[in-house]
Amino acid sequence: EPLPGNKTEKWLFAERYLRRYYGMQPGLLGTSKSSDVMTEKIRAMQSFYKLEVTGKLDHNTLQVMKKPRCGVPDVAEYN
């Protein structure tokens, strides 16, 4: 199925990361809604890792997302 909008590989990687570790809800939201949710989750992750909180998928943020890590979420309730 074609990627919705112009989502890049990086964006999809980040979506998976934020779903798994920051409780971002799966499934398609309206484009404006989904990018707001994504921005808010990116900010949460940047704050956890003491990165500059920009809400943007910048180089530093992606670098941390690619690091080998534990599979337990960082903030969402784990059950």
Add this chain to the structure above:
Amino acid sequence: LFPKKLKWQKTLVTFRITNYTPDLKKEDVDQAIHDALKVWSVVTPLKFKKLHEGIADIMIGFGRREHGDHNPFDGPEGLLAHAYAPGEGLGGDTHFDEDETWTKDSHTYNLFLVAAHEFGHALGMGHSKDPGSLMYPVYSYAQGFPLSEDDIKGIQELYGPNPDHKKVKPKPEAPNKCDPELSIDAVTELRGEKLVFKDRFFWRLHPQFTEPELTLIQSTWPQLPKKVNAAYENLEKDIVIIFSGIRMWALNGYTLVPGYPKYIHRLGFPKSVRKIDAAVHIDDTGKTLFFTDEDYWSYNEQSGKMDPGYPKSIKDDFPGMQERDGDEVDEVDAASYKNGYLYLFHENLQYEYSYNKRKVARIMRTNDLLNC
């Protein structure tokens, strides 16, 4: 901690290793699991009992991709392992991704360290924001006792201290880059990036990004010691020399050059010199300055020899460096050079020294270096 502070309502917790990874001998896996549980039992009243059949509180296994809990692994790298908070059934269970390579040394990924982290979850710990903590989500290799103050505080909030075990010495927490009292151990350029060393950590500053990245030294270079005394880059040779005690290592990019460590006395230091406090290469002159206690030395990279007439006194040759109480600075923690200025770091201040005018141009806080 997990929401609702989930924990085991008993102090004897059972565990069972249901299968083994082919990456290690069975006894090495047994030992890693034993040691990883012991990390938590030495700081709490918890005791662990090994079962060889039936259902244990903590069922431990290796699997790849979808492995039975609808929480699939992702192949090599990325996600290494996971564990479930204390509770019935899946609660406490701990799974390792068989698509990783499991080791018992500094090569990725050390099973003992990952297991100790995961058992933290199996006992009720969540993730820590302190990069020096065992419960920090991102893998990093370090030797020695793996729990930081933050880890111990968390687990003892759930189970209390270990009544009959002497206090363990936790790992120091990560340094705070914007602490106004921050001092540093060493600083060097590395192919356009700047590395700032402090205790077991280093900050990596990339010219395009404002945010320094904090990492454990041994997580990037497991062969390096925990603490670095001095470092400098020789651009012509495209190497960085790292000093710790009487030894020195060479980096080519992020790769350690074979044949190191070597002794610092090969550079021409007398045996009485046991540590270098700071090192800096002056591109314009091809000389490298070394600072040891109250003295400094000039080393000719071309000839590979110390210049004659050294060591000289820091105080005499770098006048104008005053501490806050007016005392003259006679020792240097770290040094760097840029565009005709020498930056000499002493405690929480850095002195911008004009190399041509031979005088201090500015005094700034050390943590200016980290964009604070």
